[in-house]
Amino acid sequence: xxxxxxxxxxxxxxxxxxxxxxxxxxxxxxxxxxxxxxxxxxxxxxxxxxxxxxxxxxxxxxxxxxxxxxxxxxxxxxxxxxxxxxxxxxxxxxxxxxxxxxxxxxxxxxxxxxxxxxxxxxxxxxxxxxxxxxxxxxxxxxxxxxxxxxxxxxxxxxxxxxxxxxxxxxxxxxxxxxxxxxxxxxxxxxxxxxxxxxxxxxxxxxxxxxxxxxxxxxxxxxxxxxxxxxxxxxxxxxxxxxxxxxxxxxxxxxxxxxxxxxxxxxxxxxxxxxxxxxxxxxxxxxxxxxxxxxxxxxxxxxxxxxxxxxxxxxxxxxxxxxxxxxxxxxxxxx
Amino acid sequence: xxxxxxxxxxxxxxxxxxxxxxxxxxxxxxxxxxxxxxxxxxxxxxxxxxxxxxxxxxxxxxxxxxxxxxxxxxxxxxxxxxxxxxxxxxxxxxxxxxxxxxxxxxxxxxxxxxxxxxxxxxxxxxxxxxxxxxxxxxxxxxxxxxxxxxxxxxxxxxxxxxxxxxxxxxxxxxxxxxxxxxxxxxxxxxxxxxxxxxxxxxxxxxxxxxxxxxxxxxxxxxxxxxxxxxxxxxxxxxxxxxxxxxxxxxxxxxxxxxxxxxxxxxxxxxxxxxxxxxxxxxxxxxxxxxxxxxxxxxxxxxxxxxxxxxxxxxxxxxxxxxxxxxxxxxxxxx
Numbered sequence: 001x002x003x004x005x006x007x008x009x010x011x012x013x014x015x016x017x018x019x020x021x022x023x024x025x026x027x028x029x030x031x032x033x034x035x036x037x038x039x040x041x042x043x044x045x046x047x048x049x050x051x052x053x054x055x056x057x058x059x060x061x062x063x064x065x066x067x068x069x070x071x072x073x074x075x076x077x078x079x080x081x082x083x084x085x086x087x088x089x090x091x092x093x094x095x096x097x098x099x100x101x102x103x104x105x106x107x108x109x110x111x112x113x114x115x116x117x118x119x120x121x122x123x124x125x126x127x128x129x130x131x132x133x134x135x136x137x138x139x140x141x142x143x144x145x146x147x148x149x150x151x152x153x154x155x156x157x158x159x160x161x162x163x164x165x166x167x168x169x170x171x172x173x174x175x176x177x178x179x180x181x182x183x184x185x186x187x188x189x190x191x192x193x194x195x196x197x198x199x200x201x202x203x204x205x206x207x208x209x210x211x212x213x214x215x216x217x218x219x220x221x222x223x224x225x226x227x228x229x230x231x232x233x234x235x236x237x238x239x240x241x242x243x244x245x246x247x248x249x250x251x252x253x254x255x256x257x258x259x260x261x262x263x264x265x266x267x268x269x270x271x272x273x274x275x276x277x278x279x280x281x282x283x284x285x286x287x288x289x290x291x292x293x294x295x296x297x298x299x300x301x302x303x304x305x306x307x308x309x310x311x312x313x314x315x316x317x318x319x320x321x322x323x324x325x326x327x328x329x330x331x332x333x334x
Numbered sequence: 335x336x337x338x339x340x341x342x343x344x345x346x347x348x349x350x351x352x353x354x355x356x357x358x359x360x361x362x363x364x365x366x367x368x369x370x371x372x373x374x375x376x377x378x379x380x381x382x383x384x385x386x387x388x389x390x391x392x393x394x395x396x397x398x399x400x401x402x403x404x405x406x407x408x409x410x411x412x413x414x415x416x417x418x419x420x421x422x423x424x425x426x427x428x429x430x431x432x433x434x435x436x437x438x439x440x441x442x443x444x445x446x447x448x449x450x451x452x453x454x455x456x457x458x459x460x461x462x463x464x465x466x467x468x469x470x471x472x473x474x475x476x477x478x479x480x481x482x483x484x485x486x487x488x489x490x491x492x493x494x495x496x497x498x499x500x501x502x503x504x505x506x507x508x509x510x511x512x513x514x515x516x517x518x519x520x521x522x523x524x525x526x527x528x529x530x531x532x533x534x535x536x537x538x539x540x541x542x543x544x545x546x547x548x549x550x551x552x553x554x555x556x557x558x559x560x561x562x563x564x565x566x567x568x569x570x571x572x573x574x575x576x577x578x579x580x581x582x583x584x585x586x587x588x589x590x591x592x593x594x595x596x597x598x599x600x601x602x603x604x605x606x607x608x609x610x611x612x613x614x615x616x617x618x619x620x621x622x623x624x625x626x627x628x629x630x631x632x633x634x635x636x637x638x639x640x641x642x643x644x645x646x647x648x649x650x651x652x653x654x655x656x657x658x659x660x661x662x663x664x665x666x667x668x
Contacts, residue, residue, distance in 0.1 A: 152639050152640065153639065154488050154584050154637075154639060156490035156569075156582035158492070158532055158571065158573065172530075173514060176510060176514065177514050180507060180510065180511050180514070191615060192619060192621075193619075193621050196506075196574065196575050196576050196621070197575060197619055197620055197621040198492055198573060198575060198580060198619065198620060199617070199619045200615065200617040200633055200647065202615065204615070205612040205613075205615060208635070208636070208638065209593065209612065209633075209634075209635030209636060210635060210638070211615075218638070231638070231639035231640065232638070232639055233584055233637045233638055233639035233640070233643075233645060235490075235582040235584075235633070235645060235647065237492065237580075237582065237647075239492065239532060239573050239574070239575075240530065240573070240574050240575070241530050241531060241532060241573075241574070242530050246532060246571075248490035248569040248571065248582075250488050250567055250569075259543065278539040278543065279539075281525060281534065281536065281538070281539060281545075283533070283534040285526060285527075285531055285532065285533045286531055286532060287526075287527050287530070287531040299534055299543075299569070300543075301542070301543030301544060302542070302543060303488075303567045304542060304544070304552070304565070304566070304567055305486050305487070305488060305565035305566055305567035306486065306565065306567070309567075311567060311569060313534065313569065313571075
């Protein structure tokens, strides 16, 4: 790409928005003009990009008009995406949307560039970025699935504060400081005490007994892998970690898959880094995944409770591969 | 029991030792004489029990002699138990050992009082207290297993600092304070950074790819349930929580088991408390399990990835039901 691309970042002041700017910079995305949008609360703020100051403008139905925006990276929540993404498309932009607003819309591709880049071509103005837990789970599973079809996934997540935004991250820090000082923990953003505690994911429980986050992991897996026969049983849990998600995964294949074979496939898979040192007890940890583009995978071992089944553990930066990086990668492919 | 029982607490100054004293008091255990033992480091310290000051004595091969100790509660680590438990038995005491030293010894009963109290009778001087993660997992599974045989368990743990002792709890607090103050995290007791991080359980990985903690969960389940055909696939993880363990469990039965049936069985099970409010998103949390005798169980739902299978989430106080309470309950049955 030598042509310059005019980029809008919607939700620029959020945790993901900030990482989108950092990722555009780090990956040398050929940014031409840059427009930053956020809610009226952030209007008038300024943000730096490559040494230049940019004003944050208020997100409105007319804000994209006449600006020749090529790509609009949306990360301002599902409600804002539903309300404003069409305006960006009508103004000529392709929207890469980090929210859940359009993920299950049949005409909207749901893309992880390492997995289903070809789906991008089918877009009609909007491309959806999958849920962070889904991306981080599927990154190590895809290379295995291509070799030996996955039949069933049982996954338990250890999700960081960042998935609930910058305010949740601040709440975890502030509340922990309070608790350490002997003060009471006062939940504000999160529904429960977060300091030195964990709780079932803070999305509503749906009719099937699974929360929204869990049902996303099931349905998005089907759409990204183009295979809705894969059975998925997720349990999503928030843990007091700041910004990288971890997941304990047990995966059943159609045929036998040895630990060695899985290790070899994962060692050469793009976007995945093998951290699997049994002697040193070194495995994926969120603190090591933080700031990294790659998803860390390890603890690969035979599932001693079944056949054709492996257990593994993964950690990935929720704000990067789980959100900003994946969105920028999609923009790169456009 | 109206007769007084002379009690020794070995490892009295540790996190579990302290809770043993508190539990003896709270449950009105008929303590006659009380003897407190610890390593030479703690020699000369004093501890209070029911308003009376007790000296902590050094644990030696001769320390139990001539004291007419009826029950010795050991929680000073596996090495100390191996070295000194026989001395207590020879001095006439029944040892309830919280360490892993004798758990898999064929002649030593491994007991959870709500599950296999009858095994206590077979003791020859030593009764073993199971691993904390095992107890907390089996408490809600036992009432289900009695109704409908369990074939397979896939479990991922969220284990607290307390499982590694009082020093690990202090490390989590101090390190978190340091990180919040912008200082570097310096691991001392734990092998990895603990503040706002998590890591695979800090026991050695054994030949089968599972760490010691995980293999304990498998083998102890077999021994306590008297059924070594149950398949168990555990993943043990330390999370930055202070003293209650949580576990995400997927359990497969021989025959169908409805969510309603499981709820009914668990609602009336001893030692288990049902916290399962889908509308309010209220489920077991470690902070709510802390200080409670009961293990909290909830998030009971159909496993949408299999048949005859349920998913659930449990939280239990590692120091109480996971250790001190279970040991005192065994002593009560003696």
